[in-house]
Amino acid sequence: MLPTPESLEGKPVPQITFKARPDDQWRDVSTDELFKGKTVIVFSLPGAYTPTCSSSHLPRYNELAPVFRDNGVDDIVCMAVNDAFVMNEWKQGQDAANITFMPDGNGDFSEGMGMLVDKRNLGFGMRSWRYSMLVRDGVIEKVFIEPEKDGDPFEVSDAETMLRYINPSAQxxxxxxxxxxxxxxxxxxxxxxxxxxxxxxxxxxxxxxxxxxxxxxxxxxxxxxxxxxxxxxxxxxxxxxxxxxxxxxxxxxxx
CATH class of the missing domain: 3.40.30.10 (Glutaredoxin)
Known part of the structure; x- marks a missing residue:
């Protein structure tokens, strides 16, 4: 059972350490480094290179990044239960310079959010459910969680829905x-x-x-x-x- 938005909003994000490879060098990135004192959009998805993630979810956030910045967003983080090597290669192939890719390789952040789901029927193991959220200074303000249904629903965690929440009149x-x-x-x-x-x-x-x-x-x-x-x-x-x-x-x- 996935959490409800109401059960997450107003709560701090999970405190974990990400094992990342910015500039192809291992570096620990803490939750505080990502979120403290910032306004951050996070969108989390089932996996790098998967069809909806590569064709729709990621590209539109990258495309609208300048508009989000104009509306007070400091960073946009793409997260998936994949290792740092996979996330870095995916970023290069997607030409997504406006997005910070963060590997949740062990699923610790996704589990802390209550979004870690069993995808073994697809051979994926444990993965993140698809969702997006707006985080201000480490506190979750708004969450959009895809409905629990078969397949890979993509109805509410898209970039346009997030932009309408932040500024309905944004051009x-x-x-x-x-x-x-x-x-x-x-x-x-x-x-x-x-x-x-x-x-x-x-x-x-x-x-x-x-x-x-x-x-x-x-x-x-x-x-x-x-x-x-x-x-x-x-x-x-x-x-x-x-x-x-x-x-x-x-x-x-x-x-």
Whole structure:
């Protein structure tokens, strides 16, 4: 039986020591080091590399990290009952620089939260149930626990739900994608224009096997760069500068 949010809110987080490897060196990280004097979001999930965790849960928290920071969050911690090597490799593969990955290798934190569950039917052993929480100075303010049902429910621990709790009127920038080519001055100009506005973007480079045929297929153009904002084609560097001059890319409330 999982705990209820009411039984956890207002309580301190479990006091444990994590065996982590930041910068590929062993280091003990205490609960106080993670939470004391800070406002921290924690989202915990069944395991690194698993489908929902890799495709939805982690990427959206990473994407919305700047918005969370603007709303008073100091750090976002991803936690799983995996060892430090697995968590570090997963972080590299996910390109999630905005997230602190914390290995709960022995399940001590998850057990202290009442979230350690038996996944031996999947060959996983003991793992964390999926949940998220907002922690202020080591005290749990709000918890979102996925419902106890078969499978891997992902209904309430997502980044948007957490952002709505923190600030229901927060504006979420539309995602920006730049198709670029190494050494292209116009591509550099487009990315500089986005950087000057403080807008994060995903750079899809020709070096990632994106050739002119692919560029034409997705944008209808064969010149580099091509910029998309919120799924809409903006165009090349000149078009992007005109778009930005007319106002920032559209933002939408946390949905």
């Amino acid at each position: 979420v920038p539309e995602p920006v994608v730049v198709f670029s080519k190494p050494g292209c001055p116009h591509c550099a100009r487009a990315k500089a224009a986005l950087d000057d506005r403080g807008l994060s973007y995903t750079d899809i480079s020709q070096s990632q096997h994106i050739n002119a045929s692919v560029l034409r297929a997705v944008s209808g153009a064969s010149t580099w760069p091509q910029v998309f904002i919120g799924g809409k084609l903006i165009g090349d560097a000149d078009a992007l500068e005109q778009h930005l001059a007319s106002g920032a890319p559209p933002a939408s409330p946390a949905a």
